[in-house]
Amino acid sequence: MSITQEEKQNKIAEFRTSDADCGSSEVQIALLTHRINTLTDHLKQNKKDHSSRRGLLAMVSRRRSLLDYLKKTNYETYLSMLERLSIRK
Template sequence: MYLSAEKKEEIFEKYGKSNTDTGSPEAQIALFSYRISHLTQHLKSNHKDYSTERALKMLVGKRRRLLDYLKDCDIERYRAIIKELGIRK
């Protein structure tokens, strides 16, 4: 499996408050970004996999909604996570 429990824990520890902090917007955005990059690589070689394409679009939408929420609540945290993940230019 591409996303093991250890990898999730590492992502949550790096972007969340602790390794068990699965609820903070930063941790969820980082996890979604990791999954989006994995699915993007998969679709480059399997361009007719439409169910994965749909899942990718849904993940991008979830990440977008979380980023909008974070931008409305705390613009500094939003700017920090955008810069750290390299989502925007």
């Protein structure tokens, strides 16, 4: 259910803004989105797993805060992230 080290490195390499970047808003949003999608699939199969559902809501809230920050600071990057991660449909 958690993200493997290899998947995490691939996401960081895909969304980083520079070679030394591993914690920018873009990378954090990408990692949270991957974890949210994985957890959503888990909760579709395990409907009574309420503790994981609570964690999912916390992750969605954290991602929303990061997206709001990105929207205020760099609107073009915000739109790009929404499209690349297909968050809005």
